[in-house]
Amino acid sequence: MITAAPTPAARPQTDPALDPIRDKVLAGDRLSLDDGTTLYATRDLWSVIELADLVRRRMHGDKAYYNINRHLNYS
Template sequence: MKDTNIPNTAANGTLSIRELEALLGHVTKPAAAAIDRALAGDDLSIEDAVTLFDCTGTDMQALVAAADHLRKEQTGDQVAYVVNRNINFTNVCIKACGFCAFS
């Protein structure tokens, strides 16, 4: 049976901080602890990373909501991009890095 107390994402796909906190009350303890550390700005351990990589279901919902919250906090909703053109005028590449068509 589906738990009706779990917050659903809002129409715009994001959760308020109150909804995120409510969602964290429904996740497993290891996932909640790792997400709490990330939200606090603490470094994550390897064990935290493994826990987060293994998230499914409600744990994954909480992880995505927390990541969206951190993104919104740091950069907001403005999206930008950079057109990066690296033209090697010699047509000769000694780096062989695979970044451009000359390598």
């Protein structure tokens, strides 16, 4: 039986520089190059993960896909 992983409790955002980025993500707006630089430079990794997961769920739902590649060596 396959079950979904439990959603972790919301963590407080610790980097105030992520506030405008969070607002853009929630509004569905595109991020700028400066926003990307801020995401790359922040030490608040969990907030970045939560923002990325929010975008992923909005685009693809709560489904995960995988691919199995098998390469048979006949020698």
